[in-house]
Amino acid sequence: MMKNVEVLVIGAGVRGLSIAYSLAKAGVDVMVIEKRFVAAGASGLNMGLVNISGKAPEHYTLLSLMSANMYPNFIEELGADIEYERNGSFPGIAKNPEDWERLNQVVTERNQVADINMRMMDINEMRELEPDFSPQLLGGAYCPVDGGVNALKLTRALARAGLEKGVSIKSKCEVLDIRVSSNRIESVVTSLGNIGTHVVVNAAGIHVPAIAKMIGVEVPIFPERGQLIITEALPKFLSRAVESYKQFADGQVLIGYANERVGENTWVTTEMISRFAKEVIQVFPILKQAKAIRCAAALRPMTPDRLPIFEKVADISDFYIAVGHSGITLAPLTGKVFSDLIITGQTDIPITEFGMERFHGNQI
Numbered sequence: 001m002m003k004n005v006e007v008l009v010i011g012a013g014v015r016g017l018s019i020a021y022s023l024a025k026a027g028v029d030v031m032v033i034e035k036r037f038v039a040a041g042a043s044g045l046n047m048g049l050v051n052i053s054g055k056a057p058e059h060y061t062l063l064s065l066m067s068a069n070m071y072p073n074f075i076e077e078l079g080a081d082i083e084y085e086r087n088g089s090f091p092g093i094a095k096n097p098e099d100w101e102r103l104n105q106v107v108t109e110r111n112q113v114a115d116i117n118m119r120m121m122d123i124n125e126m127r128e129l130e131p132d133f134s135p136q137l138l139g140g141a142y143c144p145v146d147g148g149v150n151a152l153k154l155t156r157a158l159a160r161a162g163l164e165k166g167v168s169i170k171s172k173c174e175v176l177d178i179r180v181s182s183n184r185i186e187s188v189v190t191s192l193g194n195i196g197t198h199v200v201v202n203a204a205g206i207h208v209p210a211i212a213k214m215i216g217v218e219v220p221i222f223p224e225r226g227q228l229i230i231t232e233a234l235p236k237f238l239s240r241a242v243e244s245y246k247q248f249a250d251g252q253v254l255i256g257y258a259n260e261r262v263g264e265n266t267w268v269t270t271e272m273i274s275r276f277a278k279e280v281i282q283v284f285p286i287l288k289q290a291k292a293i294r295c296a297a298a299l300r301p302m303t304p305d306r307l308p309i310f311e312k313v314a315d316i317s318d319f320y321i322a323v324g325h326s327g328i329t330l331a332p333l334t335g336k337v338f339s340d341l342i343i344t345g346q347t348d349i350p351i352t353e354f355g356m357e358r359f360h361g362n363q364i
């Protein structure tokens with residue numbers, strides 16, 4: 001036996017580390033085991049949007065808003081510069097009247113939820129906020145409550161803050177099996193030896209299903225590939241996220257998106273990368289001369305309804321599942337939800353609609 005711990009978290013992505021940090025703050029003895037390294041999964045390579053405008057239905061919008069509102073305190077606690085900003089975003093650009101009409105409908109729908117206050121802007125107003133928008137555009141949807149962070153810096157800051165609170169993080173430590181006796185977890189078998197524990201949080205991203213299967217639980221997660229271009233550092237020209245473009249504090253621009261169901265494949269494709277390059281120039285002609293220094297792909301842990309899973313498995317005590325899209329947006333809230341559940345058995349954050357029960361009877 002390598003060690004005994006109160007709570008064992010599997011996966012050193014933003015979810016696992018936020019949960020570990022939150023538990024350690026409350027004095028719980030936590031270990032995080034990670035088969036590669038901190039931020040090796042989706043948490044290390046994504047847009048880093050703290051996004052509300054893209055969330056539906058209403059209970060998901062409200063959950064995202066709640067988490068976004070927790071960010072200022074969360075960051076103050078972490079005490080790290082993670083490039084947090086909350087100065088709105090342009091989640092959609094209208095190049096023609098059809099785009100305008102479609103976006104206008106989205107804006108109307110989203111504004112049914114309190115405190116979103118999205119609105120359409122014409123290109124002149126948009127250029128007052130972002131002067132480098134192409135004057136050829138018609139306009140776009142603006143969401144004042146969206147924001148963003150540098151996702152890699154956030155994930156590393158959570159690891160550091162966790163270590164300071166006593167979390168132990170074991171990298172290059174892969175979960176191989178989970179030992180259960182009378183429906184109670186007894187230990188976790190890893191590539192570095194066995195760890196004794198009665199409480200496990202499965203936050204292994206796209207590998208959540210493989211780990212849950214070790215105790216006979218099915219989780220409907222599939223990898224969804226996104227592709228990105230990263231440019232050389234450019235003088236600051238963009239102050240907020242625009243669709244799937246943003247500029248980091250160091251001047252590099254992140255361009256990209258894509259929702260591809262291609263299994264565990266992290267190749268980039270010339271088709272997608274050249275499409276992104278053509279599209280971004282229509283929005284920001286200033287990028288025409290920019291050099292791409294890197295193209296990369298990452299895999300979102302995605303559910304069939306695109307909403308996250310917050311689950312305490314019913315039949316095995318105590319096995320928790322934390323997985324899904326939008327882990328950056330939901331990071332502060334995720335830590336709180338699971339530390340509440342593990343320490344007190346309940347949480348006042350409304351997560352009942354995010355359990356796995358919603359998939360029962362549906363095709364996975």
Ligand SMILES: Cc1cc2nc3c(=O)[nH]c(=O)nc-3n(C[C@H](O)[C@H](O)[C@H](O)COP(=O)(O)OP(=O)(O)OC[C@H]3O[C@@H](n4cnc5c(N)ncnc54)[C@H](O)[C@@H]3O)c2cc1C
Pocket residue numbers: 010011012013014015016033034035036037038039040041042043044045046047048049050051173174175176203204205206207208211224225226227228257298299300301322323324325326327328329330
């Ligand atoms: C292109 C792209 C853009 C995105 N943009 C945004 C955005 O703007 N805003 C937002 O909120 N979200 C965004 N996301 C989603 C976000 O990246 C994810 O929701 C989040 O990073 C998932 O974090 P996680 O901790 O659940 O999983 P991960 O970060 O994938 O971490 C899981 C970890 O578990 C480890 N692991 C797996 N199996 C084992 C095992 N057997 N033993 C031990 N460890 C194991 C992995 O190595 C990995 O490090 C985006 C994703 C992509 C791909």
